[in-house]
Amino acid sequence: MVTWLAWRTLRWHPGSLIGTWVTLVVAATAVAALWFVVDTTDRRQVPVERYAGVPLVAGTAGGGISPALVASVRSLPEVGAAVPERSFPAGLSVHGRPVRVPGDQNAWPWGHGWSSARLTPFALRDGRPPLARDEVVVDARLAAAARLGVGDRVEVTVAGTIRTCEVVGVAAARSAWRYQSALFFADGHVTELLGGRRGADALGVFPRPGVGTQALRAAVARAVQPYNAPGLPVVSVATGADRGEQENNFPSPAGFNTLWFSVWITALISTGMIAAAMGVSVRRRGMEIAVLRAIGARPGQIRRMLLAEGVSLAVVAAAVAVPLGMLLAPAVAARFRDFGAVSVAFEVGYRPAPMAGTLALALAMALTANLISVRRALRIRPGDALAEAPAEGRTLGKGRLLTGLALLAGAGALSAVLLSDLFAPDGPALMGLQFATLGLTVSAAGLLAPWGVLVAGRLVRPVVARLSPVSGHLAAAAVVFNHRRYAGAVASLTLGVALVGVVTGTQLFYDWRVAAQAVRDVRADFVLRPTPGAGALSEVLRRRVLAHEGTSAAVGIGSMPAAVSVEGRPAAREPLPPASVTLVTGDLTQVLDLPVRGRPPRDLGTDEIAMSDALAARAGAGLGSRLRIRLPGTAQDSSFTVTTIYTATPEVGLMLLPAGAIAGTHLTSNLHERIYVRGADPGEVVDARSAVESLTRQEYMWRKSEENAARNRLMPYLSVLVALFCAVAAVNSLCLALVDRRREFTGLRQLGMRRGRLAGMACWESVLTVVPVLVLALAACAWLVAVQAASEPGGLAGTLSFIPFGWLAALGGGALAGTVAGSLLVIRGVMRNNRQEMA
Template structure:
């Protein structure tokens, strides 16, 4: 207890020393807690059952349109345990709204509260939640890119909660036409005969479905019915939150260790006194561990409440990314709080142990007699290591620019680029203190002329005591350079996706729509593409089904038969899939479609290059075992001539769309880099401010020499400017280097080089670093002079 009391007294006596470590711990606890809340909510969430709330068992395919064949529907209906089997068709009719056939309304909690059911193609029953719509109104419905007017003949209300969907009901025939379905259905709701329990029904239906399970058909009861509605978490959806959490833990641990180490080093003399008067190393270790526990408790108490609103922001962003579904609901349970406390305590204790290990290496007599060794140069090992890493990065850059080495295809090239980027970031962080030193020498004369007192003294301090600023300089450089390199590279790959689309797409217009595109739009030689999951030789992959002459709208070099000459029973493969399976033109493969009992044999007739325009397989149409699948809607339609459809993009607009699409697929990594950069800036500002708190005697001496308080503060602010600005320039130079290497590797990339430099990311980050450094410097100077005056009096 004595050591705990002493630790508490030490923290009270030196609040400035503890403040930097506490701020870092609070930030770490808040971010870790926020991610834990999101992950815990996602792991504990049960799928919401809404659309299938009125039926105990559902046969589904996980959202594959029309994948349940009519023979399976008939087989389920003939089971003695089945009282009724109701087919379900679902298709989008606008943002957040789904269309269905009226016969499937019994599967839902909806019941008519006004009007009557639909009986003709132009009639619709609406959800009561659709405000301002009643019986007799005209309603415009967009389905598969076609807008049609309907008359509202009924209003239905849900008996239970209905939060994540909006429903419209049409006649069964009209719903099938709007959805573009073939003979298959999307799902099958199954009711038992009187006296048959859910378990017996599930067993019976499971036996009927078993031959189709290889085609993705499955039986769902209970909460699993929500998965068939799309209200559950997709497989692998938590990979991004876990990755972000792991990154946060690693970076936060390093930043906490740096902050705690700096706090302990500021009290080196105090610890030496304790050792000189008889304190054992184990006693000092326990005292510092007690300080860490106190800081961890305070940081957790402050960090968890701060993490709750941060978790809400993170959840919204992850919903926008598509990582979390629209039905995801954030909850705040005790378990993430416990894990956050455990992390904070572990990080604080580990940081305390690392800091005290260094402090205990100093002998009491040496520590009591040592004076601050200002002006010492940083060891040359750091500079030589940074230059060596920069040299290796330069060699890798040259090899990529001149293409002197085969890195093993596109994957090997990406790995080589990633290694180069990592070396550039690390090298910048290591050589940053010398960049500040050189920059100070270069601007010494100009700074002295600009400000004869503050500028002159600040430049002299930065040059003579540049070792003092090394920790802050390295942290800022690492953070800002990482953001610049990652986002700049992302901009380049977005541009490359657009450039490849410009090379491959020769159509004048491309039609795109979130609700798909109807076959009605396939006119005048247009080419339509549909996508679906398939299994080839036992491995799941994606297939593109084409309607029309693909060679008119896509310019792709092909090995084998032209893509417009594929016949029934033939398939084309992309190069990566063909290489992985050892397939060449003439190879026989077996493909199983969703809802099929058996795979069908196909002959590989062509191999085309990897392109985002096409999936791994290309089929000229659906026949044989895939005849039940939907005939639409299309994913994209390529066309020529004048097009007035609102979903049509010109070729130039489509190229820009491809860049945005690529950015959307890779948007997590830039946010990870920004997260690391923010932690780095916190650590850097903390290092700067704690270093200023140690200079109280220096500031008081300036005051006794006649300098005003404002002059002292301006001198320190000049030091911050002379420290931060050079490393921001260094980060920009490293960013330009990496994007230059990328741009020079692609034809025409140099012309767009300036657009790859992420000024929109670097400018606010650099401005934030500068403002934080200036604000922290001003506050630290005031605190240092106040404490020193009290000590002298």
């Protein structure tokens, strides 16, 4: 009986449930598209290209394989040969024109020593191997793209310097080679290009005859174990498909958890939107439900009827959403590819698991939303069979108003705490407080939005009546009197738009904050950096800039991870996590504002180290403390004395070492991540073709802001996704509310009101509903951004620049356009039905 009633409702009253079905389809389509991408990411395997010619690779990053480790592996009885490999970005140009191969993961080719070519699928097709300093072998893809042959001259850019080389050979791959390009140099020349570094990035290992891969792996793993400090696994061993991870050609799935988060947050928000749509459907069928109660239907029967409707709608919606999700998934993957969460090699796969998961999640969303909406249905009394329909003019419940005001008061209290500077600028407590303030502000805006529309309608009612005496007057009266009808739509739209404004505005503020803090510490006039993908800058370039007339300082810095411990620190205390060590060439205090205690950093000896105050406080160390540092690629700790403690800054790591302290090791000390310059513009020295950026302090600030925004752009886009769901639900609710008013529109027509004025009335109602929402969302965003900006010197001056007017205008304009278009379609459909009934 219950199933029959549900089927009759779906068959004879499709208009009352079409809005719910549309919302379900939209939600399930988004979930399906995201799920296909995440499922493929789950099963992703990085293709093996560069190491296709060797069964085992011991890999690392930053030259962490020392000559001692290479000798140790070669001495193993299971090993037939061990070939070290060094990889580095090497730009290729012909007559000043950079050579690019479409489809490469990186903008630049990878440079290698020729001895490591045996690890790859490459073999000489033309010419001979490189033997001299300025000779190079190019892969066949590069040669085809640039129309190169043996004997041609090319420009090679490495670490900010340009060298002219002769092409002495062309190498062709025997297997798939699709996502990277290769240049091969003489091994001695590679050492020169890398600033004298003797360490390797990877070690390809071949077994002796008769030794299996697993036995080889176990032996090599034992050999590399001493080089992996606790908490700092520098060297990893890979065989089979895992070799692709060692190529460092594709980004690791660091954004993977974020991708799963996007699936679940989409499902959570969708449940709320579906519940709102189902609530509208239940409200529209209040008389029908009251009649069922009056003729003896029990609450359990009403509940089962509505749940059966939800299941039916979810199954049909999933059947439509899964194919739509399959069509949408490549576009989602392309967007994630732009974010760097997936690689260029990523291709969406379609397995049954996401399809079944989408169906299950659609059922779960529909049932959860139905249980929420059923509560309203069960509050309808049998005696309300005739009274429920005209009850739209009732005011909203006080509970919602009091809850919204309480949340608003809580947000104000937390804002006062944020303004009191009780927390460290970058502490986890401060971040938690800011997230709580954000959540309370957005939630309060959503709950109080209907009263905002009511107040705004009363204020602008005289103005609208003057502008449009008939349509505008009736629309303002309807919005004021029937504001309860618009509560669900207004709350959904306010929640979505306010969330986008607050999240995006907060992100803009933090982008500025990161850049402002960095520049605040920079005393240099210019900063040299390699362009993205270009690797590092050479010591040759730093010396050339320093020798330029008018330059007073040129300081280079590089970094590497290290395991750190304090001698004499109780073993029971929590061990220190790996920390970054900054290698400095030059007097850092000339180019950075670096308050210090103890000896100036420029006076550090080879066995002395500087430590940030943040690390010193965590380690319980001070001036004179002895630190044990394990640098990458070493099997023993080195001992250093802390002679300097400096104020932490984003520009340098937690520890400082003079580059000369490791000059005799296999580690790189003559390559720099940045060069700070005081004095003349280094752009006069730097070759424009050398892939080096010369930035002023202000340009450096904006570049840091852009980079921070690029790293964190996924959250604003997720908030936009949530806002789109909210907008769809709001437009759906507003249009269904118009369908409920068929009798009202018929009566107005019988009183002589023209169709144009009726359409104008619907458009005015859309404006009077959506515009106050935008104002409320803008106010919430401005308030939260102003509170955050007040915590930073100079932040309040740029408050307006942190408000995402463009995002808010686009979302609000889209919601307004959708509401107006939907309203006009509903009015047109109602008028057509009236003409048919009259006929």
